Amino acid sequence: MLSVYEGFFSGGARIVHSDVVLGLGEGGQQYHRVLSIHGEVHREATRQRMEDDTCYRSLTASGVEVTSLGRSAGLVDGSVAASVFSGPELAETARAMAGADVILSLKEQPLALLNQGGLPRRPVVVCLHRSDPENQGEALDELKAAIADGTVVACVCCAESTRDAYRAAGIPAELLHVIPNGVDLLRFRPDPAARVAFRASLGIPAAAPVVVFAARYATMKNVPLFLRAAREWLAREGGGHVLMCGAGMTEGNPALRADIACAFGADEQALRERVHLLGVRRDMEAVYAAADVVALTSVSGEAAPLCLIEGMMCGAVPVTTDVGDSASIVAGHGFVTPADPGAVALGWTSAIAGRAVFAPVLARSRERFSRTRMIAAYAALLERVHASHAGARVA
Known part of the structure; x- marks a missing residue:
């Protein structure tokens, strides 16, 4: 599995997704890598370097390989990564995708990269974490385009409101799967x-x-x-x-x-x-x-x-x-x-x-x-996606 992040910056979606990656890798049932488009971002009046991020540190400390295209951006609410990528950036992305059976896109913004022509053909699961798809710049259009060409085969919605909003925005209902957020109950407890x-x-x-x-x-x-x-x-x-x-x-x-x-x-x-x-x-x-x-x-x-x-x-x-x-x-x-x-x-x-x-x-x-319940639901969905697309892999 390869997860593609827009970047490592503060936010609940990155925390949840990184915890899912860690959980899915426990026990060796799945092997996960992460590719980040940005190496640092400037937002909320804060410079946020990938190497300083808590999620990045947790992933790498657990043996998850994390690479980056090295971009730096001053992001604002609702912005997306620039949709023009260089030859070396596309080559690095292709190398990361080549070894994966399934791609996970953390939110729809990374689809600006994954929709580029010439990349390996892999089934993509998009993890959606908001309830305002119309307020995400060009990202909704990228999601619809990826669905239309068969690249996106499923969307994980962290809430019922997410599923309702994306269905109302024109995303096919059969692609939308609700998996509610969960947390590590050993860490988050009265103390x-x-x-x-x-x-x-x-x-x-x-x-x-x-x-x-x-x-x-x-x-x-x-x-x-x-x-x-x-x-x-x-x-x-x-x-x-x-x-x-x-x-x-x-x-x-x-x-x-x-x-x-x-x-x-x-x-x-x-x-x-x-x-x-x-x-x-x-x-x-x-x-x-x-x-x-x-x-x-x-x-x-x-x-x-x-x-x-x-x-x-x-x-x-x-x-x-x-x-x-x-x-x-x-x-x-x-x-x-x-x-x-x-x-x-x-x-x-x-x-x-x-x-x-x-x-x-x-x-x-x-x-x-519970985090355990959440990760089990992700694992079941990804196994179904992998099984249904086994043998259809195109380099």
Whole structure:
């Protein structure tokens, strides 16, 4: 198997897919390699080098071969890789594809490369992780073209909302297979010791209410809404703290600084001091364990937000806007709120008050969000694809 990434940069889709690659390679049942179009990207006010990425490090540490075409790009929300590739880039891609029986495309953006003429003919499975196909630039056209010529033989949708959106956009229903996201339950679990240690590292009292917002700095995440809700909540919760982590969630991001100034105002320094900007973290299990609430304020694009699942499995109560499959994910486990700062802030307060009630419900739901279940479903689909296309391989 060969997985093709647009690049290694912060985001739930790359985390899920990399975990799937690792899981599918366990036990030697399948052999996986990864080809990345970009060697580094600049987005969310952050330079993200492939070699620094947590997913890259996990893959290579486990023996997965990762190569790159070496491109560097300043990507923005919704952008795709340039569709013009050089001879050496196509030769490298052909070499990577030659040894594969099945190609996995992480989202539809890599199809700009895989649709190039002269490459080996292999069945392609596209892994879809959003619910707004019409908002992906030329990527939807690339997906339709690859389906029309028989290159794409299946699409994995991480959410029901993803399947519904792509079917409505004209993708044949029989190609769309839903495999919900799952997480490593040994890593993402309530951890009282990590909770105390992480809070202590930030000077947060053990009994203080804490809300975590794990997201990259992007329009779809609606950071201004989160910050307005945080201002209201912090003003009411005298001892509360807010954690913001992800690409662009640092003081070095001028757009984020402007958002904070707009939400909090010049006279709210005391409240601002209880907002902790943590940037990209490699210890998200500890961040979530330290929190009482995991918050999501997105307005579009989400499918099955990984932050809600990871946070819940660590004991944080989810509070989210109604986007993608978020409502079904948190049903019975937390709260869905309108995209209004007051409503969001009240949702956080209700979640903290009900945390003891939600704890046993979250514990009983762990198997539903298991990585093991997710990987088994991927393995079954890929084996079917391989079996149905065995013998049809064209160099």
